[in-house]
Amino acid sequence: MNLIEKNSLKFIFLLGLVSLFGDIIYEGARSIIGPFLSLLGASAVVVGLIVGLGEFFSYSLRLLSGYLADRTNRYWLMIFLxxxxxxxxxxxAWTKSWKLxxxxxxxxxxxxxxxTPARDAILSHVTERMGRGIGFGIHEAxxxxxxxxxxxxxxxxFSLKKTYQTGFAFLFxxxxxxxxFLSLAKIKYPSFVSIEDKVFFKKEKISKNFWIYTLFSFFTVAGFINFQIISYHFKTKMILSDINIPVFYAIAMGVDAIFALLIGKVYDKFGLACLLILPFLNIFIPFFIFTSYTSLILVGITIWGSVLGIQETIMRAAVADITPLSKRGIAYGIFNTIYGLAWFxxxxxxxxxxxxxxxYVILAIICLQIISLFLWWKIKI
Structure with a gap:
């Protein structure tokens, strides 16, 4: 590993730590947002709408932020903001109104x-020398x-008998x-903007291959069962207890982290071709998940976590490999918007x-994955 690759790895690790602490805050909060809002007086309908609206904004606005990142070259400003x-x-922690x-x-x-689009654009540039698959894989892990x-x-x-407010306060x-760590990353890699200046005004276009790839991703993700439905099934059918459901989710997250590193390395060797595995894995998931046998459910959860690891690593890395550098921010914005729409x-x-x-669920998943397979064959590998 040469000096450039070593410095790139250090930067990826720093940005990965930023995401790690960011997820401690967000994912930690997400695990208690529902009961917390209920405590403040919000109805179940409000909770569902707010969570859905938040996720919609999280993905749909990436198109605008990606465009602004490319147009202004203020990548670091967007990341810090x-x-x-x-x-x-x-x-x-200091909120007493459910509306606030x-x-x-x-x-x-x-x-x-x-x-997100600005961060992924920087990651795509830094990981070019060492391999985008492994680079994004380390970050996702x-x-x-x-x-x-x-x-x-x-x-x-909470085990210390603390309140919701105390829990949120500890997230500081x-x-x-x-x-x-974000400041250290900025200090470590301050030259991104100057590098971008050299290519910003090139009149490059987003290729047809990108749009086919994005459509492939849309149908693949649309046919991927989200964990809210899976956990709803476990709960209503009394297959797993309330204590075991989050344990299975944690197992999926662990598989995601490990598989992200493995598939990243595979992607750097085989490229877009390794995405062919996604539709097939998605088809198998419901046959394992929707059973009453814990051992089969564990297999299904493992496959589910593996698919999530692929989606959040090489799906992101591939965008950089099929788009010009000067359009990468908006490309990530478009991709993430379509990705979020597929989830929704x-x-x-x-x-x-x-x-x-x-x-009907199984039939729909199979149909969506067949469409994604057809689109995969249209992608220029």
Whole structure:
């Protein structure tokens, strides 16, 4: 490994730690947002709408923030602003109104939309020499470690007989570490903007291959069962207890983190070709998940976590390999918007069909994955 690759690895690790502490804050809060809003007087309908609206903003606004990142070259400004809005979560400690709490929750999701395209654009540039697959894989692995620590951290706080407000206040601790590591990353890699200046005014276009790839991703993700539906199934069918459901989610997050590193290395060797595995894995998931046998469910959860690891690493890395540098911010914005739309529409469709029959759910997933397979063959590998 040469000096450039070593410096790139150090930077990726720093940015990965930023995401780790960011996920401790957000994922930790997400595990208690529902009961907290209920405590403040919000109805179940309000909770569902606010969570859905927050996720919609988190993805749809990335198109605008990606465009602004490319247009202004203020990548670091967008990143600092976006991560700064994470402070909305610890501020929930002093919130006594569910309306104000909802505002802060949505504000944090808007921050996610602001920072993500700019961050991914920088990551795509830094990982070019060492391999984007492994680079994004390392970042995702650290990110998922935070997703596991966050809920466990708050669970520990509650074990000390503390309140929700105390739990949110303690999230200022990872927020401080986030600012420290983000500042170190900026110091470590300050020249990104000057490098971008050399290519900014090139009249490059986003290729047709990018749009085909994005459509492939849309149908693949739309046919991927989200964990809210999975956990709903476990709960309503009394397959797993309330204690075991989050344990299975933690297992999935652990698989995600490990698989992100492995698939990243595979991607650097085989490129877009390795994405062919996604539709096939998605088809198998419902056959394992929707059973009453714990051993088979564990297999299904393992596959589910593996798919999530692929989606959040090489799906992101591939965008950089099929788009010009000067359009990368907006390309990530477009991709993330379509990705979020797939989660929203796919989740709604599967949830609707679940109320009718599990057979319809399986049939819909198979159809969506067949379409994604057709689109995969159209991608220029």
């Amino acid at each position: 976006g991560y700064g809005m994470l402070l909305a979560i610890p501020l929930l 709490a909802c505002f802060l929750i949505i504000l944090e999701r808007i921050g996610k939309a602001i920072r 650290l990110d998922q470690i935070g997703a596991i620590i966050g809920p466990l951290f708050l669970s520990f706080i 601790i990872p927020a401080i570490f986030l600012v420290i 529409l796919g989740g709604g469709l599967i949830g609707f069909l679940y109320e009718i029959s599990l057979n």
